[in-house]
Amino acid sequence: MRMKLALVAASTLCASMSVMAAEPVQPIYAATIEDRDKVELGKMLFFDPRLSQSGFISCNSCHNLSMGGSDNLPTSIGHDWQLGPINSPTVLNSKFNIAQFWDGRAATLQEQAGGPIANPGEMAFTHQLALSTLETIPGYVKMFEKVYGDEVITIDEVTDAIAVFEETLVTPGAPFDRSLMGDENAISMQAKAGYELFKTVGCTACHNGQALGGSSFQKMGLVKPYETDSEVAGRSAVTGNEIDRFSFKVPTLRNIELTYPYFHDGAVWDLGEAVNIMGEIQLGRTFKPEETDQIVAFLTTLTGQQPTFDLPILPPSSAKTPKPQP
Amino acid sequence: MRMKLALVAASTLCASMSVMAAEPVQPIYAATIEDRDKVELGKMLFFDPRLSQSGFISCNSCHNLSMGGSDNLPTSIGHDWQLGPINSPTVLNSKFNIAQFWDGRAATLQEQAGGPIANPGEMAFTHQLALSTLETIPGYVKMFEKVYGDEVITIDEVTDAIAVFEETLVTPGAPFDRSLMGDENAISMQAKAGYELFKTVGCTACHNGQALGGSSFQKMGLVKPYETDSEVAGRSAVTGNEIDRFSFKVPTLRNIELTYPYFHDGAVWDLGEAVNIMGEIQLGRTFKPEETDQIVAFLTTLTGQQPTFDLPILPPSSAKTPKPQP
Numbered sequence: 001m002r003m004k005l006a007l008v009a010a011s012t013l014c015a016s017m018s019v020m021a022a023e024p025v026q027p028i029y030a031a032t033i034e035d036r037d038k039v040e041l042g043k044m045l046f047f048d049p050r051l052s053q054s055g056f057i058s059c060n061s062c063h064n065l066s067m068g069g070s071d072n073l074p075t076s077i078g079h080d081w082q083l084g085p086i087n088s089p090t091v092l093n094s095k096f097n098i099a100q101f102w103d104g105r106a107a108t109l110q111e112q113a114g115g116p117i118a119n120p121g122e123m124a125f126t127h128q129l130a131l132s133t134l135e136t137i138p139g140y141v142k143m144f145e146k147v148y149g150d151e152v153i154t155i156d157e158v159t160d161a162i163a164v165f166e167e168t169l170v171t172p173g174a175p176f177d178r179s180l181m182g183d184e185n186a187i188s189m190q191a192k193a194g195y196e197l198f199k200t201v202g203c204t205a206c207h208n209g210q211a212l213g214g215s216s217f218q219k220m221g222l223v224k225p226y227e228t229d230s231e232v233a234g235r236s237a238v239t240g241n242e243i244d245r246f247s248f249k250v251p252t253l254r255n256i257e258l259t260y261p262y263f264h265d266g267a268v269w270d271l272g273e274a275v276n277i278m279g280e281i282q283l284g285r286t287f288k289p290e291e292t293d294q295i296v297a298f299l300t301t302l303t304g305q306q307p308t309f310d311l312p313i314l315p316p317s318s319a320k321t322p323k324p325q326p
Numbered sequence: 327m328r329m330k331l332a333l334v335a336a337s338t339l340c341a342s343m344s345v346m347a348a349e350p351v352q353p354i355y356a357a358t359i360e361d362r363d364k365v366e367l368g369k370m371l372f373f374d375p376r377l378s379q380s381g382f383i384s385c386n387s388c389h390n391l392s393m394g395g396s397d398n399l400p401t402s403i404g405h406d407w408q409l410g411p412i413n414s415p416t417v418l419n420s421k422f423n424i425a426q427f428w429d430g431r432a433a434t435l436q437e438q439a440g441g442p443i444a445n446p447g448e449m450a451f452t453h454q455l456a457l458s459t460l461e462t463i464p465g466y467v468k469m470f471e472k473v474y475g476d477e478v479i480t481i482d483e484v485t486d487a488i489a490v491f492e493e494t495l496v497t498p499g500a501p502f503d504r505s506l507m508g509d510e511n512a513i514s515m516q517a518k519a520g521y522e523l524f525k526t527v528g529c530t531a532c533h534n535g536q537a538l539g540g541s542s543f544q545k546m547g548l549v550k551p552y553e554t555d556s557e558v559a560g561r562s563a564v565t566g567n568e569i570d571r572f573s574f575k576v577p578t579l580r581n582i583e584l585t586y587p588y589f590h591d592g593a594v595w596d597l598g599e600a601v602n603i604m605g606e607i608q609l610g611r612t613f614k615p616e617e618t619d620q621i622v623a624f625l626t627t628l629t630g631q632q633p634t635f636d637l638p639i640l641p642p643s644s645a646k647t648p649k650p651q652p
Contacts, residue, residue, distance in 0.1 A: 047392050048392075049390075049393075049397075050398075054399075054403065055397075055398060055399055056387070056397065056399065056403045061382070064375075065637055066373050066374075066637055066638055066639055066640045067375075067640055067642075068642070071375075071381070071382065072376075072381060072643070072650070073380075073381055073382065073650055073652060077380065077382045077652055080407050081406050081407035081652075083652060257642055258642050260642070260643070269645070269649065270645055306639045308636045308637070308639070309636065309637060310634045310635065310636060310637070311391055311392055311634070311635060311636070311637045312392055313392055313632045313634065314392045314393055316394070316583055316584050316586070317398070317586070319595070319596055323595065324398070324399055326399060326403055326407075326409060
């Protein structure tokens with residue numbers, strides 16, 4: 001009897017797995033942590049405002065893990081209250097991206113992590129000053145030695161630890177994933193209809209895979225131009241090819257209800273409005289109100305379990321630590 | 327045998343308790359949490375930047391619980407990168423203060439909590455906009471209803487929840503407290519000598535009680551004037567009495583190694599230098615280098631267990647929520 005049940009369960013699982021394999025969207029699974037000390041170190045660095053010139057801005061300032069890994073602002077606030085040129089992308093599930101930043105100018109999370117630290121409009125520090133800061137904080141020296149084997153701290157170690165922490169920031173358990181895995185009651189009929197529509201109209205051409213995005217660069221305004229005040233060039237700034245102008249990495253739709261406002265210019269606050277604009281400019285399709293509602297209902301089933309962990313306690317500076325310069 | 331041991335333990339406890347009663351400093355005990363939901367709500371509000379005009383500054387920005395409940399800046403950074411007039415006091419153990427703010431202008435933690443939200447140089451919001459924000463966030467409405475019994479959110483509830491969370495932010499378990507409770511090996515001989523000196527020269531006249539401070543207002547510069555560029559008047563701004571000029575609430579010395587830079591103007595980064603200045607201007611005493619070292623050794627035994635808790639996950643805004651205005 002027990003074996004029979006197990007067989008039934010296994011065949012159900014196989015059935016749902018083969019269904020899953022046929023779907024353009026795959027579920028996200030919990031992160032496996034291999035090096036707990038490194039993740040802990042990376043988490044501390046992620047929350048440490050001493051990696052900025054002012055001593056006030058940390059990675060978490062703009063990729064706020066209380067707020068879907070974003071700052072919920074059109075564009076981010078940087079050093080000296082400079083308003084950045086582009087919307088802060090969520091750090092959640094960023095490990096699934098083919099490259100980092102909207103224009104993909106960093107190949108890896110590690111490469112990305114060094115960017116904002118030295119960006120004069122963001123943390124406005126230098127890698128050398130970041131190292132001088134960490135080297136003079138005994139608590140950090142001890143942790144780096146434990147994780148990397150010696151007392152000399154390098155920028156590659158700093159960005160590696162941050163990246164390894166960021167790789168743990170995945171959001172499994174979304175209602176949609178439970179639905180994909182066979183739980184028929186995990187999402188509403190409206191959301192199911194939304195998912196079908198999402199597939200049939202072609203959203204999944206770009207928004208696919210585990211992250212429903214992040215796997216390609218696409219032009220913003222394929223069918224009709226996108227109207228924006230933003231002067232950001234997009235992918236062409238990286239490739240130098242005019243054809244890549246206004247091409248951006250497709251953003252993930254995971255946790256999309258938490259990561260407003262939308263688009264690279266952060267111009268749209270309402271998810272339904274964002275869906276309608278996408279329909280118009282990417283697919284040349286005007287959604288009926290009930291269709292928009294269905295797609296929005298589907299999108300809100302993509303909110304997964306947010307990473308939870310203890311707020312890190314940071315080791316104090318020493319007399320030799322460079323002073324913050326607000 | 328077991329009873330004999332218990333009796334010995336009890337008599338040791340009584341002996342150390344009577345010693346403790348005679349000391350000008352008392353240990354801190356872990357917080358007892360009566361209303362877990364209210365503490366959780368207060369924690370969320372404490373971390374929520376949507377209580378600021380910009381959507382970027384939360385209570386935790388300047389009272390950073392990763393950094394001893396302070397921002398480790400001379401004076402805090404507020405809305406539009408305004409540099410405040412005064413050093414951000416630690417929120418840790420602030421429940422022991424007779425009043426809040428350096429000048430004691432708020433009688434309670436609850437009264438304090440409303441201040442920075444509406445201060446144009448800090449969070450630059452209004453209480454009305456803070457309420458409009460919270461009222462339009464369904465996740466908050468639900469929590470306020472659970473904690474306060476109805477859906478209408480008042481500013482008194484907001485500040486009450488923040489204050490009740492702040493009351494939990496105590497730091498028990500400091501080596502010095504373990505020493506007070508009878509563990510003779512909890513602190514070094516140097517620290518013990520430092521504590522004796524701390525008492526005999528008169529530091530405990532002001533730095534006493536559980537928080538080693540926070541129980542009185544005292545003039546900064548009792549014996550010699552304190553040299554500062556700060557124009558902050560201190561207690562006289564509250565009382566209107568000229569005699570209270572440059573009088574400030576005595577800051578706590580708990581976790582002092584984490585809450586640099588020191589004094590109301592945040593002008594001094596080195597703890598030994600701060601001790602020496604205090605000796606000169608408050609006691610008319612020049613410490614020998616070994617005396618300074620002893621007192622510093624004692625002060626660093628006052629670092630307790632920092633409050634640890636999950637980083638709160640904040641509920642998303644709705645279409646009706648006022649937009650942040652960076």
